Amino acid sequence: MNQVNRNTKAKGVNRRQFLATSAKAGCAMGLLGLGVTGVAKQSSHLDPLAIRPPGALTEDDFLSACVRCGLCVEACPYDTLKLARWFEGVPTGTPYFTARTVPCEMCEDIPCVKACPSGSLDHSLTEINESKMGIAVLIDEKNCLNFKGLRCDVCYRVCPLIDEAITLERQHNQRSDHHAMFLPTVNSDSCTGCGKCEHVCVLEESAIRVLPTHIALGKTASHDTYMNTEETTLEMLNKGLTL
Amino acid sequence: MNSKSMSNTANARFAQAAIDELGWWRAHKFLFLRRASQLCVLLAFAIGPWFGLWLLKGNLSSSELLATIPLSDPLATLQVLMTGHWPELSLLLGAAIIALFYLVTGGRVFCSWVCPVNLVTDTASWLRRKLHLPRTSEMPRNLRYYLLAVVLLMPLFSGIAAWEWVNPVPVVYRALLFGAGSSLWILAAIFLLDLFISERAWCGHLCPTGAMFALLGKASPVKISAVNAKDCDNCMDCFEICPERQVLKPALKGKNPMITDSDCTQCGRCIDVCAQRVFQYQNRIALKAENNQ
Secondary structure (H helix, E strand, O other): OHHHHHHOOOOOOOHHHHHHHHHHHHHHHHHHHHHHHHHHHHOOOOOOOEEOOOOEOOHHHHHHHOOOOOHHHHHOOOOOOEEOOOOOOOOOOOEEEEOOOOOOOOOOOOHHHHHOOOOOEOOOOOOHHHOOOOEEEEOOOOOOHHHHOOOOOHHHHHOOOEOOOEEEEEEEOOOOOOOEEEEEEEOOOOOOOOOHHHHHOOOOOOOEEEEOHHHHOOOOOOOOOOOOHHHOOHHHHHHOOOO | OOOHHHHHHHOOOOOHHHHHHHOOOHHHHHHHHHHHHHHHHHHHHHHHHHHOOOOEEEEOOEEEEOOOEEEEOHHHHHHHHHHOOOOOHHHHHHHHHHHHHHHHHOOOHHHHHOOOHHHHHHHHHHHHHHOOOOOOOOOOOOHHHHHHHHHHHHHHHHOOOHHHHOOOOOHHHHHHHHOOHHHHHHHHHHHHHHHHHOOOHHHHHHOHHHHHHHHHHHHOOEEEEOOOHHHOOOOOHHHHHOOOHHHHHHHHHOOOOEOOOOOOOOOOHHHHOOOOOOOEEEEHHHHHHHHHO
8 A cells, every 4th residue: 555655646635645635634624623513502491581483393302303494583574583693592593482572472373383494393283372482480489479468460361371371279377367369380291382471471570481392391301100090999909909 | 818017007996997888787796686686586486485475485405486386496406306205296396497497597507696695795705895705715626516416325325315404595584484584504604705805605516506506507598698709808706706717718718619518607707807897798599590500
């Protein structure tokens, strides 16, 4: 092999040079690729208060699909959606909204999803009430006016799925021992994460906030077992249940 | 490519001979047409969000023409495919339409007639000439093909379309259409790279979008040709201005006067700056038909 190289009169590039250059370029590009991927991975942790449009795939899948064209943003009739900028805590160029500023208005025809060319907003979502942009969480019971025994109820009244996604649970007011408290309670199965409750909360900082589903919801470990107590009888227990 | 001695002694001002011979306007004709084209494309997108006239929605990554015809960046689409996500048909169709368009018009026509980054790198190159900065370059020009490979492989391993974090091509559009001005640091970085570190570093050596369009345009019928190569007086003005000057020599000095190298962006500046009118746009399929008759 050495002989071949020595004997080759280099016209342009000989084999050794070619291999050396390829190796150099390959290494440089490999490092660059790692760097860019690293930056991308690092900055792909979404700010918890930034919410994706309806129908958005799970964050990882969303980031593999979204081409950042802004068609969903331009399709949104309410100025809800924004395209993320650099240094904003949302992967640059991807769509999001901040519920406290402008919530999702729950258009029945879901124009943002229809506009998405890549399917990062899932086109099989046709019923806006089934969207899961996030889950509302009453994050601060201490400052929530209803927990103080007042009848604020604003988040409950503005909810597009009133009495489904947010209900008022009546409880005895221990403090006065005389009145009732009506506690806003989110039903996570129905909540779409539109953020209207967060938007209207009368406090300076909202006591109810829409969070990404993976932050808002707990998850049972897969090795845990669940016993359906309603269908379990004493007889079954005595026999020793096969769980 | 030792042009310094010749061009410095020949004229105090760059392309003075062409300006004297043809007049200032004709010596800048394709430059102006190009700027007009870049601006028109940008405006076609911008009049939507600015004035509510929706000719084109979206941006260069993906868009919709007159609310019906999808257009998308083939590179972005390929990245999405490489992550394993199967997109909606409109993205694939859009990418196919754009690919076909540049297949016909000549791949890197995108770079010089549409891409907004071209404005930045041309400005850097112009400043470089004005400031008499030395022509230090020589990153390998095929680096862009390596980078293209990296861009397409990254999503395969990471599962995300990672290049879109730093891709400078849609940055201007996002800044103007969606107010995403903080992404402009990427363009600033490219400007400084081109100005102070390596001549024509971005468009001429690195940009994977350009590399992809170069590959697409290999077979295109529209080419620039040194039709009057015999009139060339070696003034070197075309070498001075050409963003891919390695493509000129084979056409000027070789047997085939046509610039067949797909790195040529077909910007037409070589036509502008040549007092001898050596270069011309030509349609090589029409030419072939003519020759056969």
